Each structure stands twice: as structure tokens, then as C-alpha cells.
Amino acid sequence: MSDKAQGASPRRIGLLGGTFDPVHIGHLRSALEVADMLALSELRLVPNARPPHRDRPQVSPEQRLAMVQQAVQGVATLQVDGRELLRERPSYTIETLEAVRAELATGDQLFLLVGWDAFCGLPGWHRWEELLWHCHIIVLQRPDADSEPPDALRNLLAARAVSAPSGLEGPAGSIAFVWQTPLAVSATQIRQLLASGKSVRYLVPDAVLAYIEAHGLYRAPN
Numbered sequence: 446m447s448d449k450a451q452g453a454s455p456r457r458i459g460l461l462g463g464t465f466d467p468v469h470i471g472h473l474r475s476a477l478e479v480a481d482m483l484a485l486s487e488l489r490l491v492p493n494a495r496p497p498h499r500d501r502p503q504v505s506p507e508q509r510l511a512m513v514q515q516a517v518q519g520v521a522t523l524q525v526d527g528r529e530l531l532r533e534r535p536s537y538t539i540e541t542l543e544a545v546r547a548e549l550a551t552g553d554q555l556f557l558l559v560g561w562d563a564f565c566g567l568p569g570w571h572r573w574e575e576l577l578w579h580c581h582i583i584v585l586q587r588p589d590a591d592s593e594p595p596d597a598l599r600n601l602l603a604a605r606a607v608s609a610p611s612g613l614e615g616p617a618g619s620i621a622f623v624w625q626t627p628l629a630v631s632a633t634q635i636r637q638l639l640a641s642g643k644s645v646r647y648l649v650p651d652a653v654l655a656y657i658e659a660h661g662l663y664r665a666p667n
């Protein structure tokens with residue numbers, strides 16, 4: 446009998462998109478902390494496709510995906526969802542949400558994790574007003590940030606924001622904020638270190654470091 450038929454308790458699934466070029470400890474710590482805080486059944490890292498000309502010549506989408514897979518190996522809560530890389534063109538978030546939602550049981554809860562900056566740009570997203578049909582939105586905010594939301598989001602926040610993630614009920618439809626101090630690491634910094642021949646040990650998991658070295662990724666062309 447399926448979970449749906451048995452009436453098993455709903456699953457709580459989080460989605461964190463990113464280019465992960467490459468994935469690093471900032472992404473991974475943040476993902477794990479949010480998964481713990483929200484008591485997620487699983488948090489899926491979703492590498493974004495980019496227009497072919499925007500991918501670095503020596504680093505393919507498959508290699509970005511492989512690095513994320515290496516990074517979460519053996520960590521049950523963190524999973525990888527490569528569906529956006531398997532499409533012919535970059536996916537809109539709404540399409541990914543529709544596809545994931547179609548695979549879940551009716552009562553399962555879906556949480557889309559976005560940084561504050563991305564959240565402020567929400568009104569520019571394709572079919573953005575449909576996002577909350579499929580998921581809750583978790584806005585990751587720095588404790589020291591005091592940004593004002595854009596006017597276009599004021600009504601949405603007034604109608605949909607709950608005061609704490611524990612107030613998110615049902616499969617979708619609300620917005621909550623999570624305050625988190627990010628580790629001072631970025632993929633840009635890692636690419637720059639590698640391009641100048643320096644080590645990125647301890648900024649990425651050892652398995653990712655081994656992959657980067659084995660494939661000679663992000664090195665400056667000779």
C-alpha cells in the first residue's frame with residue numbers, strides 16, 4: 446500500500462537551487478542548518494542549468510552535478526535533484542515546483558529556500574504568483590540585514606508571511622523568514638583561488654576537492 450493510501454504523516458521536502466559552481470561549505474552548512482531547524486525529511490540541492498555559453502568551458506553541467514553528489518554522499522538529509530540540468534533549456538522555478546509537486550503525496554509539505562536578494566526579485570520571476578500554490582517560501586536572511594522589501598511584495602507579505610517557520614501549516618501557501626549567519630565563502634572566491642593556483646582545502650568537502658583536482662577544474666588556461 447502506498448504512503449498516500451496509508452495516511453502516513455506528510456513529508457517535509459526543502460529545495461535549494463544554485464549554480465553550485467562549485468558547491469562549497471557555505472551552501473552545505475546553510476542547507477543542513479535549515480533542514481534541522483525546519484525538521485525537514487529531506488533537503489534537495491537543485492543545480493541550475495545555465496545558457497550553454499555561460500558555463501565555464503572546462504566545467505560542464507554534469508561536473509557541477511557530480512560535485513554536489515560527492516558533497517552530500519552519506520548525509521541522509523541532503524539529496525540532489527538534477528532535473529534542471531537534464532532539460533534542453535534553463536528551467537523556470539515554477540516548472541520545477543510543478544514537477545516535484547506532481548511526484549509528492551497530497552499532504553506533503555514543500556519548502557522553497559531563497560536568499561533575501563532573490564526573494565526581493567520575485568516579481569520578475571516567470572508566473573511568480575503561482576509559486577505559493579505549490580510550496581511555502583523560506584527566506585534566508587542575514588541577522589545583520591535590515592532591508593525593506595520592494596513595494597510589489599508588501600501585500601504578499603502582509604497576506605502570507607507567518608511570524609516563525611513553526612507557523613507554516615499545510616502543503617504550501619505561506620512565507621517565513623529564517624535568520625542565519627552565512628559562512629564567509631563564495632564560489633567566486635573558490636574559482637579565483639583555483640585560477641591562481643592556490644588551495645581550496647577546507648572550503649569544499651574533501652571529496653569535492655579530490656574531484657576538482659582529478660579533473661583539473663577551474664585552473665587558469667595555460
Ligand code: ATP
Pocket residue numbers: 462463464465466470471472475559560627628629630631632633634
Ligand atoms: P557565486 O560566487 O558563483 O555567485 P555562490 O557561492 O553565491 O556563487 P550559488 O550557487 O550562486 O553560490 O548559491 C546558491 C544558493 O546558496 C543561493 O541561495 C546563495 O544565496 C546561497 N549561498 C551562497 N553562498 C552561501 C554561503 N556562504 N552561506 C550560505 N548560503 C550561501
